[in-house]
Amino acid sequence: MASTFTCxxxxxxxxxxxxxxxxQEALRQELYQYLGGIVRAEHGCLREIGGMPDHLHLLVGIPPTIAVSDAIRVFKTNSSKWVNERGDQIGKFQxxxxxxxFTVSVSQREVVSQYVRNQQEHHRQRSFQEEFLGLLKRHQIEYDPKYVFEQEHVG
Structure with missing residues (x-):
């Protein structure tokens, strides 16, 4: 029996x-299911997923054998590859x-799960940028605003 226990x-x-x-709506549910498969393949647990056309929220359990940044890199890389291979997107998906x-304690899991599930409602009142900066502030993460949101360069 293993002697390492994590949550x-x-x-x-x-x-x-x-x-x-x-x-878009036609992609959303399949993307969520595909991401769930990626998480399981990495021995994680996708507890909740939600989002809007321009962003995603995941409540995910990640095993201690993989760094958070490595897990998220795999989630993003594999899912964008899958979306692009479908061939029904206009332009390249990235x-x-x-x-x-942000870490989530067991006592807050349901609160965060509801937050992730109710993205449509949250974004009736605030933009993704407002939400994202609010999350950084709430979790006391210092940041330089010029590096938070990548801007598209035209010309």
Whole structure:
């Protein structure tokens, strides 16, 4: 019997490249299912997933044998490859570089799960940028605003 016991849940947030609304309704549920498969393949547990056309929230358990950044890199890389191989997207589907990840205690799991599940409601009142900066502030993460949101360069 193993003698290592962990419960490592994270609230993970990342957006599409330049926050373009690339996750349309026709893609959303299949993408969520595919991401669930990726998480399971990495021996994780997808507890909740939700989002908007320009970003995703995951409440995910990640095993102690994989670094959070490595797990999220696999989630993003494999899912964007899958979306692009489908061939039904207009243009190339990409995730932004980077992400935000916050630890979640068991006592707060249901609260975060509801938050992730109710993204449509949250975004009637605030933009993704407002939400993201609010999460960084709430978790006392210092940041330089010029590095938070990648801007598309035209010309």
């Amino acid at each position: 490592l849940d994270y609230h993970v947030v990342f957006s599409t490249k330049y926050r373009k609304p690339s996750i 995730w932004q570089p980077g992400f935000a990840a």
